[in-house]
Amino acid sequence: MADEPIIRGIDAHKTYNSGPVTVHALRGVNLEIPRGEMVAIMGPSGCGKTTLLNCFSGLDDLTSGDVQIEGVSLSGMDDDAKSRYRSRRMGFVFQSYNLLPVLTAAENVELPLLVAKVPAKDARRKALVLMEQVELDGWAGHKPAQLSAGQQQRVAIARALVNDPAIVWADEPTGNLDSETSAQIMDLLVRLNREQRQTLVLVTHDAIVSSRAHRILRMRNGQIVEETRSA
């Protein structure tokens, strides 16, 4: 594992105005994640885990502070630049899979490549390789509705990894899965992290899931209050 931080959060603040109430979702988060590390972020509901993931991945903007990815400040990028950066260097896995229901499994997997203007044939070839890696070869032509929950999450993982991202953000990747499927998905993520040396930031409630990470960060009231390293 390299020591150079690929993600650096500097005094990151995020507030939401919900009517007359101002919600401080992040309160001065400072965080460094080295390249290739697998980090689990835990904490009670509403503590700011998903907000941290959204803001640090550029899906949402910070109210103040800064996030640097591979040494580049996200606040210096406009919306289009952030979108292009995401399509080249990041992958996402969500709790509810968020596959596009109108596309087949292979089409969902190849989507980030097509968005990044990779030729269609190359994109499809790469997508099929990834589907094989997540043990879904033979399911390429199926629509999400024809797949089980575990299979859908595997498709989502393949989609997250298809563009060889530097960072994979996973928000409760096993939240909708039974324990057995959950373990299989975590095995897959751990294996891919180990083989492909991608940085993996995963938000979870599940202690079993977090136990597979190199480092566990615990959040409360928008702050990181505890950091634990795996043995």
Add this chain to the structure above:
Amino acid sequence: MALPEMALFAVVVGIVLAGLLLAARPLLARLAARNIRRRTTRVVIVILGLLVGTAVISSSLVVGDTLSFIFLEDVYVRLGAVDEIVSNEFGGQLFSFAETNLTQIRADLITAKSPVDGIAPTLLKVMPVRNVAGNKGNQQITIMGLNASYEGAFGPLTTRDGRSLDTDALGPDDVFANARAAADLNATPGQNLTLFYGTTNQTLVHATVADIVRDEGTASYERRAILFMDLRRAQSAFGENGSINLIRVSNVGGVVDGVAFSDQVTQDLRLSVASHHLALRVQDAKASGIAQAVQIGRAATELFLVMGAFGILAGILLIVNIFVMLAEERKPELGIARAVGFLRRDLLTAFALEGTFYAIVAAALGALAGSTSSTGWCRTVTSSSRSTSIPRPSSRLSSRGPRSPGSQSSSRPGA
């Protein structure tokens, strides 16, 4: 560029732009196409919503044109070959003037080489008439006294069995009745009529129906119920010797195309009337009637277009509402699309492509529905309408005098 051409141009431009977009962004096109197939019922509702407005607009254009056509037909039927009229009209009454005025005006038109092929004197009176035998009367029968030697350009009077008649063939007390007058008076050939001329010192004129003529050409003048007399007999019977009260003018060309010369002929007629200090009024009857018919058609078109615009507006509101619903429904998908690198404008483009598909299909189906319903409407309203033949152009007035009766009968409407 007229509205239909503009609409066609807009549709073509829309299709070309959509085509270019499809070629340039196949991924967005695929997403849009798949999303269209996703909710068939919703697609049908959107297309139906937009279709109504398009159908109303396309049919309004046809309805306007059809109304114009109907009113134009009416003008051609009412006036026949008559393009301009010269009279001494006041308050709807035709006052008599000297028949010699016709000679003066005719000579001026010949000198000016005016594009006129006929000018005819008329004594036109409206009065109550009673059918003695049938014991049926009508208060508003028009009596037209015609000089057959001037009627060549206006076409002959034609019997139901196709025989051409001229008023100079009438006996001293005979009249021809057009079909409308015959129906109003329940008159048949050989029956005696009593004409009640005047109000205070009423003159009774006795006449016999010699024949019944079709309601066409001169016999359809202003769609009146008419009894035709020889001009001299009419002048004598109504105490108007040497007088007429209407001059009918026919331009070179047929019933339809003669009006092209109306401006020139009207100007020549007005110059003639002014140069002789005649208290007569020149009216470009057919040109005015046509302008009015076109105006009515245009007003109808505009009315229906406004209604169509409301339909389109409702369709737009419907599509906006449905797209708001779609955006809400697809929020997670839009989120993941943004996460994998789609730009905001990519998502807008995908929605725009979807909307363009709805618009093009609705426009095509709407135009089809509109034209189909309009075709039905046209067939219904024009089935009773007579098509107007366009006679061959006739020659101009000659200084040799009026043409012999019926000399151009084959070129006149309804001949």
